[in-house]
Amino acid sequence: MPAERRGWRDGVYGVIQAMTAPLPQGERAIERMCALAGVSRAGYYRHWSASAPRQEETGVRDAIQRLALAHRHYGYRRIAAQIRREGFAVNHKRVLRLMREDNLLCLRKRAFVPVTTDSRHGWRVVANLARGMVPSGLDQLWVADITYIRLQEEFAFLAIVLDAFSRRVVGWALETHLRASLAIAALTMALAVRRPAPGSLIHHSDRGVQYACGDYTALLAANDIQPSMSRIGNPYDNAKAESFMKTLKQEEVDARSYRDARQAREMIGSFIEEVYNRQRLHSALAYQPPAEFEANLHSQEAAMTTASRPLATALWGARSLAACSAESNHQPGSQADAQRTPIATCP
Numbered sequence: 151m152p153a154e155r156r157g158w159r160d161g162v163y164g165v166i167q168a169m170t171a172p173l174p175q176g177e178r179a180i181e182r183m184c185a186l187a188g189v190s191r192a193g194y195y196r197h198w199s200a201s202a203p204r205q206e207e208t209g210v211r212d213a214i215q216r217l218a219l220a221h222r223h224y225g226y227r228r229i230a231a232q233i234r235r236e237g238f239a240v241n242h243k244r245v246l247r248l249m250r251e252d253n254l255l256c257l258r259k260r261a262f263v264p265v266t267t268d269s270r271h272g273w274r275v276v277a278n279l280a281r282g283m284v285p286s287g288l289d290q291l292w293v294a295d296i297t298y299i300r301l302q303e304e305f306a307f308l309a310i311v312l313d314a315f316s317r318r319v320v321g322w323a324l325e326t327h328l329r330a331s332l333a334i335a336a337l338t339m340a341l342a343v344r345r346p347a348p349g350s351l352i353h354h355s356d357r358g359v360q361y362a363c364g365d366y367t368a369l370l371a372a373n374d375i376q377p378s379m380s381r382i383g384n385p386y387d388n389a390k391a392e393s394f395m396k397t398l399k400q401e402e403v404d405a406r407s408y409r410d411a412r413q414a415r416e417m418i419g420s421f422i423e424e425v426y427n428r429q430r431l432h433s434a435l436a437y438q439p440p441a442e443f444e445a446n447l448h449s450q451e452a453a454m455t456t457a458s459r460p461l462a463t464a465l466w467g468a469r470s471l472a473a474c475s476a477e478s479n480h481q482p483g484s485q486a487d488a489q490r491t492p493i494a495t496c497p
Contacts (some may be wrong), residue, residue, distance in 0.1 A: 159197075162187045166194060181237075191237035210238055214248055221430075223401040231437035275362060278387060279378035280354035285315040288444065289346040292320070292375075294355040295391035296333065299324065299403060299414050306411045308398075308418065309336040309360070311353075313344075314390050316447070317432050318440035319422050320344050324415045333360040334369060341373060348374035356380045356388060397426070 166183045184191045195209075213236065217229050224232070226249050230242040285291045291314040299306040309332045311321035321340025325332045337353075353375050355361040361379070370377050380387035402421040408414035431437040438446070 159189060159193070162189055192239065195237050196239055210240060210244075211248055213238060214245060218249065221401075222405065227433065228431050228437070231431050235437075274367075275357050276377045276379050278354075278381060279352050279376060280314075281381075281387060283352070288313055288315050288447070289344055289351055290315060292340065292351060292353050293388055293391040294333065294336065294353065294361065295388060295395060296328070296358065296360065297395045297398070299408065299418070301326075301408045301410060301414060306408075306414055307332060309333045310391065310394065310422075311336050311340040312391055312394055313440075314354075316440045316444045317390065317394070317434060318427050318444060319394065322419070322422055324411065324418060326411050328360065330360045330363045330365055333358075334366055337366070337369060341369075346373070346375070352376045352378050354378040354380070354388060357382065394426075397430075398422075401425075401430075 166180060166187065180194065181191055184194055210233070213233050214229060217232050218224065221228070221232070226246040227242050229249065230240060230245040233240055233245065280291055280293070283291060292311050293314050294309070294311045296307055296309045299308055304326060306324055306326050307328050308322065308324045310319050312319050320343050321336040321338070323332055323335035323339065325335075351373075353370055355378075357379050360366065361377075367377060398418070398421070402418060402425075406414075406417060408417065426440070428439050428441045430439055432440060432443070435443040
């Protein structure tokens with residue numbers, strides 16, 4: 151029986167290979183045909199690698215070049231993770247070798263960095279509550295930061311709020327000034343999108359005047375959010391926000407020339423919402439995009455809740471029966487006992 155199954159599967163793989171060989175960029179056709187035939191795409195690629203290694207090597211190179219062009223700032227590890235999601239059986243070492251041979255390794259560029267943090271102010275500075283904290287769920291720790299964006303004739307500034315657990319940007323705002331209203335707009339968006347439970351969230355930022363001023367701290371207090379601030383001159387305290395800013399600069403900003411703030415807002419907003427949150431693979435999330443990571447997390451929580459209902463029902467039934475048994479064995483000794491309402495109706 152296994153031999154018959156293997157022979158049938160090899161025959162199906164051969165038909166798929168013959169039908170898709172003439173097609174350029176045939177990944178979508180392969181995926182659909184494997185689904186119609188009831189075989190896995192990964193199994194097809196393994197069969198292809200064993201039966202036609204030269205063709206498989208060409209296919210892998212083609213996929214790497216396509217992904218490297220679509221994601222210009224992806225390194226070899228992310229390319230390897232993405233290509234495995236498409237069904238190819240490759241490791242990061244092979245991808246690195248092929249990218250080196252084809253001169254596809256991404257380039258990094260370091261740009262001028264103007265100052266965006268002014269911590270010389272008279273507002274209250276709070277303690278660092280996020281240091282050493284490891285969040286275990288969504289909306290437990292938000293991190294906030296501000297960075298500059300170079301336009302053709304001036305600078306704009308981007309404020310973001312990021313969920314430290316899922317690495318998802320939950321709020322952002324872009325303006326041509328560094329007033330507190332910039333940071334407040336990003337926080338207001340995050341509050342509208344996430345609606346965190348009161349008393350469950352810590353908001354961490356640097357000591358900039360935008361985050362320490364009365365209007366910003368009043369908005370945090372109104373939503374029962376605890377503020378937290380980094381130590382002086384220590385960017386590692388806000389590493390997750392700094393990491394996002396680095397990704398934004400390398401994969402979006404450095405390759406663009408924004409005409410004005412409106413164009414920058416449109417294009418950076420598209421990168422945040424469509425690319426970073428929904429498409430870009432994040433190494434800290436087992437190479438999942440933040441939106442996919444959150445969706446999987448919600449699915450797991452829903453499954454656990456559904457699975458726990460029968461147990462909760464059984465426990466409640468056992469407790470009710472025990473209470474009924476105790477009540478039936480009890481002899482009323484006073485008028486109050488006689489008038490007591492039972493907690494359950496005994497069968």
